[in-house]
Amino acid sequence: MNDTVKCLVKKVKQGNQLAFSELIKLYQHEVYRICFRLIRNRYEAEDLAQEAFLRAYQNINSHDSNKKFSSWLFRIATNLTIDRLKKKKPDYYLDAEVAGAEGMTMYTRIPDNHQLPEDQVIGMELQDTVQKAVFQLAPEYRSAIVLKYMEDLSLREISDIMQIPIGTVKTRVHRGRETLCKHLEPVP
Numbered sequence: 001m002n003d004t005v006k007c008l009v010k011k012v013k014q015g016n017q018l019a020f021s022e023l024i025k026l027y028q029h030e031v032y033r034i035c036f037r038l039i040r041n042r043y044e045a046e047d048l049a050q051e052a053f054l055r056a057y058q059n060i061n062s063h064d065s066n067k068k069f070s071s072w073l074f075r076i077a078t079n080l081t082i083d084r085l086k087k088k089k090p091d092y093y094l095d096a097e098v099a100g101a102e103g104m105t106m107y108t109r110i111p112d113n114h115q116l117p118e119d120q121v122i123g124m125e126l127q128d129t130v131q132k133a134v135f136q137l138a139p140e141y142r143s144a145i146v147l148k149y150m151e152d153l154s155l156r157e158i159s160d161i162m163q164i165p166i167g168t169v170k171t172r173v174h175r176g177r178e179t180l181c182k183h184l185e186p187v188p
Contacts (some may be wrong), residue, residue: 005069013062018059031077037146038081052077071160082139103168133183141176
């Protein structure tokens with residue numbers, strides 16, 4: 001696949017717009033997922049993913065062909081999302097109540113996956129707790145945690161995406177984990 005991506009990037013640099021649409025098809029879900037996990041708002045994540053692809057297309061000639069295109073693209077998406085997070089306070093939460101349905105949150109609207117109701121509630125509470133804790137992290141720690149544990153990227157890939165040394169990535173992941181552990185410790 002890496003050779004295919006390199007070939008597509010080369011074609012895009014030569015002006016082939018169809019090749020870029022192929023790159024979008026390859027990476028659209030991953031880019032959206034990164035944006036969503038950082039910002040926790042579907043509509044903003046869609047906008048950010050679209051903007052990331054637009055910026056990638058506009059700046060395709062600045063991409064170093066010796067480096068992975070996906071890391072470069074994910075870095076654009078991550079930076080755009082972090083910039084958006086720094087500019088505004090979050091105004092939408094998945095644990096917010098659904099209008100007209102007292103006590104119902106977006107988590108309660110998750111489709112049935114054949115678990116017992118008790119197991120679903122426990123799972124939703126745990127997921128809610130972990131997501132809240134991740135969302136409370138500073139953007140640089142949040143992005144490191146999301147890329148490492150939710151996107152399952154290597155430290156090298158995270159380093160490329162965030163444009164920071166691997167040692168800094170390790171530090172951010174470690175500090176992010178420590179902060180998460182403090183947020184997730186049971187209150188006595």
